[in-house]
Amino acid sequence: MTGLRTVAEELYGLLPSEFTGARNAKAKQLRGTDRELAEAVAGLAKPATSAWVLNMLVRHESDLVGQVVGLGESLRQAQERLSGDALRDLTRQRRQLTAAVTRQARDLARRLGVQVSEPVADQVEESLRAAMTDGTAAAALRTGLLVKPLSSTGLGDLDVASVVAVPEAVGGSGPAESEDKAGRGRPALKVVGRKRSSRDESAARRRALKEAEAAAKRTEKEATRARKALDRAGRRYDELEAQSLQLQSELEEVRRRADELEHALESLDDEISDAEEARDSARHESTRADHVHAEAVAALDRARSAVRDAE
Numbered sequence: 001m002t003g004l005r006t007v008a009e010e011l012y013g014l015l016p017s018e019f020t021g022a023r024n025a026k027a028k029q030l031r032g033t034d035r036e037l038a039e040a041v042a043g044l045a046k047p048a049t050s051a052w053v054l055n056m057l058v059r060h061e062s063d064l065v066g067q068v069v070g071l072g073e074s075l076r077q078a079q080e081r082l083s084g085d086a087l088r089d090l091t092r093q094r095r096q097l098t099a100a101v102t103r104q105a106r107d108l109a110r111r112l113g114v115q116v117s118e119p120v121a122d123q124v125e126e127s128l129r130a131a132m133t134d135g136t137a138a139a140a141l142r143t144g145l146l147v148k149p150l151s152s153t154g155l156g157d158l159d160v161a162s163v164v165a166v167p168e169a170v171g172g173s174g175p176a177e178s179e180d181k182a183g184r185g186r187p188a189l190k191v192v193g194r195k196r197s198s199r200d201e202s203a204a205r206r207r208a209l210k211e212a213e214a215a216a217k218r219t220e221k222e223a224t225r226a227r228k229a230l231d232r233a234g235r236r237y238d239e240l241e242a243q244s245l246q247l248q249s250e251l252e253e254v255r256r257r258a259d260e261l262e263h264a265l266e267s268l269d270d271e272i273s274d275a276e277e278a279r280d281s282a283r284h285e286s287t288r289a290d291h292v293h294a295e296a297v298a299a300l301d302r303a304r305s306a307v308r309d310a311e
Contacts, residue, residue: 050123058144072132
């Protein structure tokens with residue numbers, strides 16, 4: 001259903017907090033023109049946080065997803081032909097790559113405004129391992145329409161309908177093209193028209209080994225660069241967070257001091273009001289006393305004049 005896939009690709013590119021409202025609004029909009037599509041849209045499940053992180057990884061870091069899927073293909077092709085030591089080395093490279101990409105995914109989610117917990121990060125890493133192990137899981141990852149995290153034993157037992165919003169999106173292009181039609185992730189190594197000779201088989205094994213070794217070396221370098229970038233970003237984040245905490249502490253101190261000063265100012269205003277009343281009362285009393293004194297001086301002058309006249 002092309003229409004459903006188009007709508008799903010839009011919805012599953014949103015933040016988790018935006019998904020339900022946007023889905024319901026789209027379904028309501030479609031009911032007047034295409035009721036069947038509207039019902040299908042209304043039935044789209046909100047992705048689990050780990051599935052959302054993987055969908056964002058596909059949309060924003062497609063090269064990293066390509067590395068994961070590419071190395072997984074090489075490993076699946078070479079797995080039955082490698083020596084124990086070589087296989088262990090490639091397995092180690094796979095662990096390093098999935099861990100590095102998981103860190104990048106957590107950083108991406110944080111930049112988009114979503115904090116990823118350790119359990120969710122574990123689900124993301126397990127999903128990346130599943131995409132390396134199972135071609136069907138890889139194809140499901142590449143759709144960017146996951147509703148649940150991936151898990152697989154590598155035996156093609158992934159229930160696509162339960163983890164991909166639009167199951168028809170799996171197998172149309174990309175990594176799924178290198179898988180057999182049963183969707184079991186087995187490498188397509190058949191040669192049309194003739195049976196492989198021992199020499200062909202030997203050449204194919206050597207070629208697969210070289211491809212796997214080259215992919216392992218390339219991804220190791222990329223994983224190292226990614227870890228260094230993550231370390232730098234982590235240190236910068238820690239520095240900024242420390243600065244933020246310091247500024248918050250200083251701001252709280254300024255606010256506390258401002259409250260103290262405001263309280264002191266209120267008290268001072270009360271004292272000024274009392275002092276103003278006392279000053280006005282004193283001024284009135286001083287004026288009255290001056291008047292009484294002036295009258296007393298006048299009376300004294302009159303008394304002295306009367307004495308001089310009597311003499």
